[in-house]
Amino acid sequence: MARNVILMIAASCILLSGCAGIKNIQDLTYIVSIGMDYDEEKDEYTVYLQGLNFLNVAKQEGGKTAEPVPIFVASAKGETLNLAVRKLYKLSEPPLFFGHVKTLVISKRIVQHKFKEVVEEVGRNRSIRPTLHIVTTDESIEEVFNINALFNYPAIYTVLFKKDFYEVAQNEIRPVPLMKFLREYYEPMNAAKLPSVKINKSGWKAEKDYPVLYFDGYTVFQNKKYIKELAFEDSLFLNWIMENYIALDERVEEDGKLAAAVKLESPELKFKYEENAPSPKFSIVLSIRADLLERVEDISPDRLRSLVEEKIKTKLRSLYLDGVERKIDYLNAGEKWFRMRPEKFAELKKHGNFYLDENSLTDIQVNVQILNFNSYKFNE
Missing domain, CATH: 3.30.300.210 (Nutrient germinant receptor protein C, domain 3)
Known part of the structure; x- marks a missing residue:
């Protein structure tokens, strides 16, 4: 009998040891956005990572306004997305975790010169969810990543992180998931569209200008080729007709x-x-x-x-x-x-x-x- 009890305790210890490698949630650097830029002369990519901790995620509660929590943005250069990100692992403690990436921000230089290569690489990357949203920009990606929402709400309450079209009420362009975009991008007789994000520095003020992010139009592709930038009014009209949610x-x-x-x-x-x-x-x-x-x-x-x-x-x-x-x-x-x-x-x-x-x-x-x-x- 005693021998059976000892065996049961030993087996339980073995089972429990299987969880020893699991990290606590506060022991990881959560990457929520990835940005990519391209230098045509050097044929080199610059990758930006936007990292948040739990203070960044929660809205501020209570009567007092808490001090703004800094946003951490890392960057590195490389010949490919993976080679650039690799350089950041040694500089990142707590270690990087990509399981919660919500948004991919691509510069207009990539759209014009390297879009096919980048979108194919992102599409096959198992670390990136096909449900993440993808946007383009001609702004500085580092500046885009360092902008909070209104009232010093965390960056995850900006337009980059709208969960889906149900959060878009009216007079707005809806976000586009990567999976939906790729489905339209590879269609032989179809236009594929990505929202273009801009920074507005004069619409809101809080003692001084308070920059905010917004979607300013569509970057349009046809037959797997970049064609043009569609202005906001035309983009909004097209979004309204085709999506029927605004x-x-x-x-x-x-x-x-x-x-x-x-x-x-x-x-x-x-x-x-x-x-x-x-x-x-x-x-x-x-x-x-x-x-x-x-x-x-x-x-x-x-x-x-x-x-x-x-x-x-x-x-x-x-x-x-x-x-x-x-x-x-x-x-x-x-x-x-x-x-x-x-x-x-x-x-x-x-x-x-x-x-x-x-x-x-x-x-x-x-x-x-x-x-x-x-x-x-x-x-x-």
């Missing part, structure tokens, strides 16, 4: 004068393709719900609805024509077409030309339903 505040003009402001929600975009066309040829039907926010001029509901429909139709056609000129399928009309017609897509692919032209979009119908007039009175 609301859009829009000014309405009549004869060049501001007549009203409306809130646009729940867009439903439908394509109608011509069956026997050798390349995508289609019309668009866009249905929208709207609320009247402000009425500046005396305008009837029918006239207001007509002005909103005409403005959205004009913006949609303008964006489409810009895409045709630059060989970008902003609306992803080609993807929906070729999935239903693989044999025509194979034939079209042989010629190698862009599959849309000015006549590919045959008609645009916009239907606006105004649900709330915000207590404004209208004459019969």
Whole structure:
């Protein structure tokens, strides 16, 4: 009996010893963002790591405002991402931990010169989760990483760390997960978009200018190639149409004068393709719900609805024509077409030309339903 008890205790000790290598959570340096820049002359990458501890993670509670907790940013140069990061391991105690990386920030120099190599390397790296968000910037990455949220909230409350599109309410560009971007990036007839992050130093003040981060537009790719930077207003409009998770505040003009402001929600975009066309040829039907926010001029509901429909139709056609000129399928009309017609897509692919032209979009119908007039009175 005694012998059996001794054996049981010995076995328990062996099992417990298996946890001896596990580190306490405070004994690691948690990397939450990785930034990458590129020097074309030296053919060399610069990698930035943003590290936080638990004081950085928690919002400040209580009546007193705590002193801001510093953000730690490391950098190193190397021929590849892994070789650059390797140099930082010997300089980092507590040791680095990459299991909680949330955001990858890529410079515009990488976008223009080394994007394909970088995105492929990141995509196959097992240390990086496919759910992390990816953004571009032409700002100093070190400066981007050293910016806190408003009221000295930690950096993880900035736009770099929005968890998903459900945190975006209105008039904002949504974040893009790496997995979603790669799926669009490798599509043969599709535009892929990454938000571009900027620093604003004049919008907020706290005795002096208080810099904040925001998304300023899209970096656009087509057929695995970088094409252009899309301005914020066009990016927001495209985001609103394609994602359907945000609301859009829009000014309405009549004869060049501001007549009203409306809130646009729940867009439903439908394509109608011509069956026997050798390349995508289609019309668009866009249905929208709207609320009247402000009425500046005396305008009837029918006239207001007509002005909103005409403005959205004009913006949609303008964006489409810009895409045709630059060989970008902003609306992803080609993807929906070729999935239903693989044999025509194979034939079209042989010629190698862009599959849309000015006549590919045959008609645009916009239907606006105004649900709330915000207590404004209208004459019969």
